[in-house]
Amino acid sequence: MRELFHEQLDGLFDDLATMAGLARHSVGQATTALLEGDVAVAEDVISGDREIDLLREVVEEKAFSLLSLQAPVAGDLRVVVAALRMVAEIERMGDLAVHVAKIARLRVPEIAVPESVRPTLKRMATVATTMTARVQDVIAHRDASAAADLVLIDDEMDQLRRDTFSAMLQEDWPHGIEAAVDLALLGRYYERIADHAVSVANRVVFVVTGEQPVSAR
């Protein structure tokens, strides 16, 4: 019974890692759509989100069936409950990539992000993609140590977001209101992707070590 439980649990985590991989792909593609003004890529991200949503349903049903049939307690129960929270957060990362893709699509044939702030935006996207890839590794290998430096990368995201505000609020911002509003919202979306990455990684650490990471307290 216990062996079956752990096999099923491994299956659950495999699905979560696959979802994180899909979310990483979406974030990367949404950024391409955004920085190249590519409407076809944007459409791919938007329609592709359905795959993440479906996998969420699969994971939820598996977790539900695990709880129902195995009635786990103590540590085993905490792992399944953690998986239920993680699946919601990873799905949300996919939704946020869709929001980025929609801004890209809205501005085609223009590019939403003015050239002067593209390096900052690009770096935000790289940080978000790196964090999502790290989350995938952390889930796949239950590697608590790999989760630790996600918080450091997240600090860079906060700094990048402040950089975008500084750029917009300089007196000589020449790109108008629409570009500023787009940039503020895009910054928010990437920041939330990073937040979810940290949160999911923290849950894995909790599951592996039984202790809340200091940063999550």
Add this chain to the structure above:
Amino acid sequence: MRELFHEQLDGLFDDLATMAGLARHSVGQATTALLEGDVAVAEDVISGDREIDLLREVVEEKAFSLLSLQAPVAGDLRVVVAALRMVAEIERMGDLAVHVAKIARLRVPEIAVPESVRPTLKRMATVATTMTARVQDVIAHRDASAAADLVLIDDEMDQLRRDTFSAMLQEDWPHGIEAAVDLALLGRYYERIADHAVSVANRVVFVVTGEQPVSAR
């Protein structure tokens, strides 16, 4: 055993209703802080969020203990799992009220929202507060019918958000970049509060009727 389960479940839902009440209060207070530029009220919202966070921990521990000791199956299990998702969403509504309060605090002694768009912003806040109050009722009375019209109210939120974009993107927007960026983010925060309200209400409907509301499919 079953009776005890249902007593404990009622306790869980009472706590969720209390949390929704606190979230509603925070959204209302954050709006007051925002529209009156009142830093003391903003600080109250920010520090008061701790209470919602603590209640979240209480609900999670109660749900965990219910799962562990009663090992519910089928419908009973679905209710507890739904409660775990609802608690995360209600906590998030509180966080979003804190984001509104922080923008208010950042602009004191100025008021972040220009006078011309204050009626729209005020209406967004009213819609968000009404939706949160409705969620509290829906949870407290497990009233599926009261959840149904939340979707209609949410449509008004979407329209209000479009109104703010129209106002900002008119050629004669005289309030500059900072006010536009604040307004875009504030609109996003109120919209997300509304999204969570609809989502929590839908979960209650699912718990009560066993069917997904059409709007949530």
